[in-house]
Amino acid sequence: MLFNSLDFAYFLPIVLLLFWLLRNTLKTQNLLLLVASYVFYGWWDWRFLSLIAISSLLDYSIGLKLHHSQNNRKYWLALSLLVNLGMLGFFKYADFFAQSFADAFTLFGQSIDVTRLNIILPVGISFYTFQTLSYTLDIYKRKLEPTNSLISFLAFVSFFPQLVAGPIERASHLLPQFFKPKKLEYKMVISGLQQMLWGFFKKMVIADNCAIIVDQIFSQAGDHNGATLLIGAVFFAFQIYGDFSGYSDIAIGTAKLFGFNLSQNFAFPYFSRDIAEFWRKWHISLSSWFKDYLYIPIGGSRGTKAKTIRNIFIIFLVSGFWHGANWTFLFWGLAHALLFVPLFVLNRNRTFSQNNHNLSLINIWRMLSTFTLVCLAWIIFRAQDIEQAFAIYSKIFDFSTWAKPALQEFNLKIIAGMLLFLLVVEWNNKSEVNPLKNSYKMPAILRWLFYSFILFCISMFSPTQELPFIYFQF
Amino acid sequence: MKYLRILSILIFIVISYASYVVVWGLHFPEDSPNIVYKRIGGSSAFRLNELQKRKDIDVLITGSSHAYRGIDSRYLEQKGIKTFNMGSSSQTPIQTKWLLKRHLDKLNPKLVILEVDPSIFRSDAIESSLDMVSNYPKVVSTLPLAWGHLKTFNTYIFSLYHAIFKSNEALKINWRDTYHIGGYVERKLSYYQVEEFQEERWDFNYDLFSELEETIDILKSKDINYVLVQAPLSPAFYFSHSNNQEFDDKINKLGTYYNYNDLMKWDNKTHFYDKQHLNTIGARRLTAAILQLKELP
Structure with a gap:
C-alpha cells in the first residue's frame, strides 16, 4: 500500500x-x-x-x-x-x-552462460x-x-x-x-499531522513533479546538452530528497498519531556546508546503523589514519551497495568516500554540525558548493550504468556543448515556485526536528491558512497518477 | 470545547482550501493542472441540459463520443422513434450507470443501446467524470463522480463555484461541430488521413466490465430491453489490435451484441474523420444499420 x-x-x-x-x-x-x-x-x-x-x-x-x-x-x-x-x-x-x-569471465576472453x-x-x-x-x-x-x-x-x-x-x-x-x-495527546496528533502534511507535499509536489523532468532527461541522456543534464541532476537531487525525506516525514507523522516516536531521518541535508555535515543529515538512521554495526566493529577511527581511511571507504562502499545491486551505487559510495576523506585527513570532518547558520556569503558559498558536489554524485546514482554516468559527466564538463536547456514541455514556473517554497519553509525550520514546527509562531488564522495552502498545493500541483517511492526498490 | 475547536479548524481549512482552488483556477487557468473545467467547445453541456427536459422516449443511447457522433438520432426520430443520445466524452460504464440511476425512470425508454468500445474499456474513467462534473446542470449531485481523484475533486469545487455564482461563459460548441436536438453531434464533413499502426493489445481496465454488468442489472431490474453495440473504429486502427476477440467474448456474455466493425465493411478514408470517429457519411451508414435492429420498438 x-x-x-x-x-x-x-x-x-x-x-x-x-x-x-x-x-x-x-x-x-x-x-x-x-x-x-x-x-x-x-x-x-x-x-x-x-x-x-x-x-x-x-x-x-x-x-x-x-x-x-x-x-x-x-x-x-x-x-x-x-x-x-x-x-x-x-x-x-x-x-x-x-x-x-x-562479465568477469568475458574480460579473459571466456564467455559463460548465466x-x-x-x-x-x-x-x-x-x-x-x-x-x-x-x-x-x-x-x-x-x-x-x-x-x-x-x-x-x-x-x-x-x-x-x-x-x-x-x-x-x-x-x-x-x-x-x-x-x-x-x-491520545492533542499536541502529538497535531505535530504528526503537520509532519505528514509536509511529507505529502515533498513527495507529491516536489518529488513527483521533478520525476517527470528527470525521467525524460535521463532516459534520453544522449540527446541532451550539458546544461540540460546538469539541470536534470539538480532536479534529481530534489526528487530523491522529496521522495525519501517525504516518506520519512509521513512515516514519523503517522507513527505519532499512534503515540509512537520514530527517529529523525533527515535534518535538512541540502543546507550542509560540507560533505561530512551532509552525511550527518542524510538518511541518518542508515548512517548510524552502519556506524554502530560496521564502522566501529571494524575499528572505526581508533587505529591509525590509514586504517581509519580504509574503514571510511568500507562504510561508504557498503552503504552505496546497500542501495541496490548495480555498480552505479558502488561508485556513488566511492565518490562520497573520495569527497569525505580529504575532510578527514585535514581534520575538518566535524567542523559543522548545528543547523544554526545564517545566510552569510561564506555560508551560501559553502552550501552551494556542497550541493553541487552532491548533485554531481547523484548522477552516478541515477544513471542506468557507469557508461551512461561518464557520458553525462563528459557532456556536463564540455562547456562548448552547452545550450539553452530544452524543457519546454514542463511548467517550470510552478516547479521552481514550489522548490522555492520548500527551501524557504525548511530554512525557517532547519534547527527543528519537525519541519513545520515554527509555524506555531504564526497567528492561528495565518497558521491554518498556511496549512490549507500546503494542502492546496498538494492537490493542485501533484501529478495525478500514484508514483511509488524511490526507496521501495532498495 | 476541544472538539468544537477541532471542528472549527476543519471548517476553516475546508473553506480556505476551496477558496484557494477557486481563486487560483480563475486567475491562473493555464497553471492549474488539476482543474479541468471544460464547458466551451464540447457538446456535453447542451446534451445534459436537454437530458433534464426529456421524458418518455423509445430509444436511449448511451456511451462515448462514438455513440453521439456515430448514431444520428434525427434519422430515428424521422421514423417515429423518439430517441435521445445520452453519450458523453469517453463515457465509461461508471458514468452511464450514474446517469441511468438519475434519469432512467423519467426517460422510461423501451430500448437502451449501450455503446461499448474497447478503447473506452482501457480508460481510467477520469476524462468522462471531468466532463460530467463540468457540465452536469446539478453540479452538487456529481460528488460521487468527483470523489477519489484530485483532478475531478478540484474541478468539482470550481464547477460548484460557477454554479453558485452563475459565472459561466455563454456556451459555445467547437466551430466544426453542430449539436442537434436529440444529442447527435455532427462534424463538418472531413476525411481521415490514414496512419500506420503497430500491432498492439488493448490494455483493459477490468473493473469497467463489472460496472457494465451492474449497469445492465439496473436495466434488467426495470425490465428494460437493451442491446450492446460497438460502433466502428477505423479498420486501420481497430484491426491493429490483437485482442479484439477477448473484448467481444466478454461483451457477448452480457447480452445481444452487435459489433459493427465485423458486421459491415468500412473504409478508412470514406467513413471516418479520424482513427476513432465516423464522419457524417459513416454516421448515416451506421444509423441506417441501427434502424434495422429487430429490437427497436
Missing part, C-alpha cells in the same frame, strides 16, 4: 480509530498494529509476508537464546546474520553477482532486515534485554509506518514503546 494512495486514505483512519478504541488494552493494540502492518505490507504481495515472518520469528527466538546461553552465543548470532543477510543477498544481489561473474533468476525484490527487505538485525546484535553485545512478547516483537519489526522505507529503528528505541501505555 502506498502512502499516496486512496487505499491508505481509508486504511489509516480505520486502524487509528480501532487503535484508540482499544486504548486500555496494550496487548490488543499491539496485535492490531501487527495485523494492520501485515495487511499494509501484504497489499503489494502477500507471499512476501512469509519473509518478514520468518525473519522476525527467527530473531525473536535467537534473541532469547542469546540472552540465556553462555557458550554458543557466537553461533546463534552467526545464524541470525546468515539467515537475514542470506535472504537479503538472495533477493537483492543474486542476479547481480551471477551477471558480474559472467541463467538469471529474475528474482522479484520484496519491498522494504533492506529496511526490516536491518531493523531486526539490530535487535540480535544489541542483545549479543548485552546492550538490550530480549522481549518475551512475541506479538510486540512482530509488531516492532513490521510496524507499518516505517516498514518499507524506514527510518530504520533500533530495537532499543522503538521496541520499548510497544510496552508503554498510549495516551
Whole structure:
C-alpha cells in the first residue's frame, strides 16, 4: 500500500480509530498494529509476508537464546546474520553477482552462460532486515534485554509506518514503546499531522513533479546538452530528497498519531556546508546503523589514519551497495568516500554540525558548493550504468556543448515556485526536528491558512497518477 | 470545547482550501493542472441540459463520443422513434450507470443501446467524470463522480463555484461541430488521413466490465430491453489490435451484441474523420444499420 494512495486514505483512519478504541488494552493494540502492518505490507504481495515472518520469528527466538546461553552465543548470532543477510543477498544481489561473474569471465576472453533468476525484490527487505538485525546484535553485545512478547516483537519489526522505507529503528528505541501505555495527546496528533502534511507535499509536489523532468532527461541522456543534464541532476537531487525525506516525514507523522516516536531521518541535508555535515543529515538512521554495526566493529577511527581511511571507504562502499545491486551505487559510495576523506585527513570532518547558520556569503558559498558536489554524485546514482554516468559527466564538463536547456514541455514556473517554497519553509525550520514546527509562531488564522495552502498545493500541483517511492526498490 | 475547536479548524481549512482552488483556477487557468473545467467547445453541456427536459422516449443511447457522433438520432426520430443520445466524452460504464440511476425512470425508454468500445474499456474513467462534473446542470449531485481523484475533486469545487455564482461563459460548441436536438453531434464533413499502426493489445481496465454488468442489472431490474453495440473504429486502427476477440467474448456474455466493425465493411478514408470517429457519411451508414435492429420498438 502506498502512502499516496486512496487505499491508505481509508486504511489509516480505520486502524487509528480501532487503535484508540482499544486504548486500555496494550496487548490488543499491539496485535492490531501487527495485523494492520501485515495487511499494509501484504497489499503489494502477500507471499512476501512469509519473509518478514520468518525473519522476525527467527530473531525473536535467537534473541532469547542469546540472552540465556553462555557458550554458543557466537553461533546463534552467526545464524541470525546468515539467515537475514542470506535472504537479503538472495533477493537483492543474486542476479547481480551471477551477471558480474559472467562479465568477469568475458574480460579473459571466456564467455559463460548465466541463467538469471529474475528474482522479484520484496519491498522494504533492506529496511526490516536491518531493523531486526539490530535487535540480535544489541542483545549479543548485552546492550538490550530480549522481549518475551512475541506479538510486540512482530509488531516492532513490521510496524507499518516505517516498514518499507524506514527510518530504520533500533530495537532499543522503538521496541520499548510497544510496552508503554498510549495516551491520545492533542499536541502529538497535531505535530504528526503537520509532519505528514509536509511529507505529502515533498513527495507529491516536489518529488513527483521533478520525476517527470528527470525521467525524460535521463532516459534520453544522449540527446541532451550539458546544461540540460546538469539541470536534470539538480532536479534529481530534489526528487530523491522529496521522495525519501517525504516518506520519512509521513512515516514519523503517522507513527505519532499512534503515540509512537520514530527517529529523525533527515535534518535538512541540502543546507550542509560540507560533505561530512551532509552525511550527518542524510538518511541518518542508515548512517548510524552502519556506524554502530560496521564502522566501529571494524575499528572505526581508533587505529591509525590509514586504517581509519580504509574503514571510511568500507562504510561508504557498503552503504552505496546497500542501495541496490548495480555498480552505479558502488561508485556513488566511492565518490562520497573520495569527497569525505580529504575532510578527514585535514581534520575538518566535524567542523559543522548545528543547523544554526545564517545566510552569510561564506555560508551560501559553502552550501552551494556542497550541493553541487552532491548533485554531481547523484548522477552516478541515477544513471542506468557507469557508461551512461561518464557520458553525462563528459557532456556536463564540455562547456562548448552547452545550450539553452530544452524543457519546454514542463511548467517550470510552478516547479521552481514550489522548490522555492520548500527551501524557504525548511530554512525557517532547519534547527527543528519537525519541519513545520515554527509555524506555531504564526497567528492561528495565518497558521491554518498556511496549512490549507500546503494542502492546496498538494492537490493542485501533484501529478495525478500514484508514483511509488524511490526507496521501495532498495 | 476541544472538539468544537477541532471542528472549527476543519471548517476553516475546508473553506480556505476551496477558496484557494477557486481563486487560483480563475486567475491562473493555464497553471492549474488539476482543474479541468471544460464547458466551451464540447457538446456535453447542451446534451445534459436537454437530458433534464426529456421524458418518455423509445430509444436511449448511451456511451462515448462514438455513440453521439456515430448514431444520428434525427434519422430515428424521422421514423417515429423518439430517441435521445445520452453519450458523453469517453463515457465509461461508471458514468452511464450514474446517469441511468438519475434519469432512467423519467426517460422510461423501451430500448437502451449501450455503446461499448474497447478503447473506452482501457480508460481510467477520469476524462468522462471531468466532463460530467463540468457540465452536469446539478453540479452538487456529481460528488460521487468527483470523489477519489484530485483532478475531478478540484474541478468539482470550481464547477460548484460557477454554479453558485452563475459565472459561466455563454456556451459555445467547437466551430466544426453542430449539436442537434436529440444529442447527435455532427462534424463538418472531413476525411481521415490514414496512419500506420503497430500491432498492439488493448490494455483493459477490468473493473469497467463489472460496472457494465451492474449497469445492465439496473436495466434488467426495470425490465428494460437493451442491446450492446460497438460502433466502428477505423479498420486501420481497430484491426491493429490483437485482442479484439477477448473484448467481444466478454461483451457477448452480457447480452445481444452487435459489433459493427465485423458486421459491415468500412473504409478508412470514406467513413471516418479520424482513427476513432465516423464522419457524417459513416454516421448515416451506421444509423441506417441501427434502424434495422429487430429490437427497436
